[in-house]
Amino acid sequence: MRIALISSGCAVLAIGAALYFAVPAERFAGWVGAAPKPATPVPAAIPVKIATATLAEVPIYLQAIGTVQAYNAVNVKTRIDGEITQILFHEGQDVHQGEALAVIDPRPLQAQLDQQQAMRTKDQALLDGALLDMKRYDNLVAKDFASRQQVDQQHALVDQYRAQVRNDDAQIDYARTELAYTTIRAPIGGRVGIRQIDQGNVVHSADNTTIVTVTQLQPISVVFTVAASALEQTKLTLGEVHAAVAAIGQDDKTVLDQGTIDLVDTQVDPATGTIKLKASFPNASLKLWPGNFVNGRITVDSRKDAVTVPTAAVRHGPRGDYVWLVKPDNTVKAENITSGQAFGGRTLVEKGLGKGDRIVVEGYYRLDNGTRVEINGEPG
Numbered sequence: 001m002r003i004a005l006i007s008s009g010c011a012v013l014a015i016g017a018a019l020y021f022a023v024p025a026e027r028f029a030g031w032v033g034a035a036p037k038p039a040t041p042v043p044a045a046i047p048v049k050i051a052t053a054t055l056a057e058v059p060i061y062l063q064a065i066g067t068v069q070a071y072n073a074v075n076v077k078t079r080i081d082g083e084i085t086q087i088l089f090h091e092g093q094d095v096h097q098g099e100a101l102a103v104i105d106p107r108p109l110q111a112q113l114d115q116q117q118a119m120r121t122k123d124q125a126l127l128d129g130a131l132l133d134m135k136r137y138d139n140l141v142a143k144d145f146a147s148r149q150q151v152d153q154q155h156a157l158v159d160q161y162r163a164q165v166r167n168d169d170a171q172i173d174y175a176r177t178e179l180a181y182t183t184i185r186a187p188i189g190g191r192v193g194i195r196q197i198d199q200g201n202v203v204h205s206a207d208n209t210t211i212v213t214v215t216q217l218q219p220i221s222v223v224f225t226v227a228a229s230a231l232e233q234t235k236l237t238l239g240e241v242h243a244a245v246a247a248i249g250q251d252d253k254t255v256l257d258q259g260t261i262d263l264v265d266t267q268v269d270p271a272t273g274t275i276k277l278k279a280s281f282p283n284a285s286l287k288l289w290p291g292n293f294v295n296g297r298i299t300v301d302s303r304k305d306a307v308t309v310p311t312a313a314v315r316h317g318p319r320g321d322y323v324w325l326v327k328p329d330n331t332v333k334a335e336n337i338t339s340g341q342a343f344g345g346r347t348l349v350e351k352g353l354g355k356g357d358r359i360v361v362e363g364y365y366r367l368d369n370g371t372r373v374e375i376n377g378e379p380g
Contacts, residue, residue, distance in 0.1 A: 008349035013192045045374035048363035049120030050326055053353045054106050056308045060301035062234060062343055064277070066224035066247070070290045071280070072188050072216040076101060078203040079181045082108070084211075088182070094212065095186040102211060106182040113175035127161035134158050215290060220283040222247060222259070222297045228268045228275045234300035236277075245279045247288060250294040256287040261298060307349045313361045314339055314347050323353070324360035326365050331372050332360060 006149075017189045087101035089095060112127065134154045187191075193213045203209060215253045237242060243261040248254065259281035280295070281288055313323050314337070325335040337352030353359070360367065367373070 016294060021061060024199045037293050040090045046363060046366050046370045047376050047378050050358045051310050051313060051361045053307050053309050053355055053357040055305045055355050058303045058306040058308060058341055058348045059299050059343060060303060062226060062227045062230060062298040062300045064224040064296040064298060066222040066294050066296045067292050069221045069223055070215045071219050071221050074187045074214050075210040076184060076212050076214060077210055078104060078184060080104060081179055081204045081207050083202050084197060084199050089192050091192060091287050092197055093303045095189050097186055097189045099186045100183050102184040103328060104182040106179055109179040109182060113179055116168060116171040116175045116279060119164060122170060123161060123164040127165055128162050130158045130363040171198045186214050188214055188216050190214045198379060218283050220288050221281045222279045222281060222294060224277045224279060225274045227276060228273055229246055229273055234262055236300060238264050244299040246297045247281060248297055252295055256294060257281040257283055307353050307361055308346045309349055310361050311342055311347045312347055313359045323363050331366050333369055
């Protein structure tokens with residue numbers, strides 16, 4: 001009897017197993033009350049701001065580092081010996097060409113001038129007397145009352161006195177020039193520096209002593225050094241040229257002044273492979289000082305109808321520069337580009353984009369190829 005019951009139970013289990021495997025899993029799950037599997041959610045679009053690649057005229061720059069130099073700088077020295085009796089300038093003062101800077105005691109040189117003038121007066125009187133005698137001798141020799149030898153001697157004496165008068169005139173001019181040197185004047189217009197000699201000191205022309213240095217700051221020069229290989233790729237030639245250049249501050253942003261390249265040196269430094277360019281700047285705001293270093297941005301060419309994008313859109317990766325290109329279905333793609341000159345917040349694109357292409361400028365940190373984006377306009 002027990003064996004029959006066990007056999008009946010095994011039969012029931014076998015029928016249940018058969019039913020379990022025969023019924024589809026979805027229906028069975030419904031029978032036991034299990035929840036259906038949820039659908040995969042669609043990723044939300046990432047908000048971005050975009051810009052459009054546009055065509056523009058792009059200036060092509062040559063970057064360089066330069067040293068500011070005074071347009072002219074003169075060490076003012078004395079040309080005579082004497083005591084400085086007056087200092088007529090203040091340190092740091094702007095002076096004009098010919099303006100008096102200092103005075104050396106003029107009395108000894110004034111006395112020498114007076115002496116030379118007196119000597120000339122005496123020699124002129126001797127010449128006048130000799131001329132009168134010469135006329136008399138000329139009249140006498142015509143009447144045979146004087147010998148020819150006396151006449152010739154008198155003519156020679158007149159020539160001697162004339163030469164002496166000319167010598168006196170030269171000595172007077174020299175004495176006047178020396179006297180004029182007692183007033184030391186600015187050889188150029190500019191700004192005076194620190195005074196090196198005080199009033200009351202005795203100076204000598206043979207000494208290598210500078211009274212003060214006058215520096216011309218307006219205009220001012222900057223000498224740039226660039227690689228000769230880079231210069232070869234421009235339209236600049238050796239010698240006198242005229243190319244626009246901007247002097248940029250150490251932050252590489254602040255424009256200190258605008259000027260022109262006046263000269264490209266005629267030889268390359270064989271040790272460094274560089275060449276020098278000399279530029280002049282008006283320096284109206286006096287932002288350029290001799291001895292300072294500045295960055296130079298030299299305009300060497302201009303490219304018309306060039307594709308440009310905001311510089312903020314250009315990304316830098318291991319394979320070079322790229323941008324996130326927004327496709328018509330509002331998904332993005334990392335587009336490799338060849339970037340060129342950067343200017344005014346925009347970058348020249350040599351290759352990889354065309355006019356009207358939409359690119360991401362803000363919100364690109366979460367992007368990947370194929371990511372859907374939500375366009376929130378262009379950056380303000």
